[in-house]
Amino acid sequence: MNRKTYLRLMLALTMTYGFLIAALSMLGIGDIGLVAIVGGLVVGLGWALSSVVVKRGPTP
Template sequence: MNRKSFSSLMLALTALFGVAIAIMAILGADGIGSVAGIGGVILGAMWALYAVLGGGRQNTGG
């Protein structure tokens, strides 16, 4: 998987997670805090790995 497709996948997962949390909040689901916390940590770790492994913007100087 190349950087562009992985970045697109991460953006889609982040958006879907946000929609899922919003729907759970609207419906008054129990345990939404736990789901939001765990999912946020997982997505945050994935974005951090993406940045550390070279997926982020490269400084070209100038």
């Protein structure tokens, strides 16, 4: 997986997560705090690992 594909995947995941939290909040479904915490950790770890997992270009 190259860097551009991974970053696009992370952007899509982040947007989906935001939409999910907004939809759950609008519908008034309980335990949204737990969903927000778990999802935030997953998305945050994904962004943190984006520099570790993705191969970088050749170093000069």
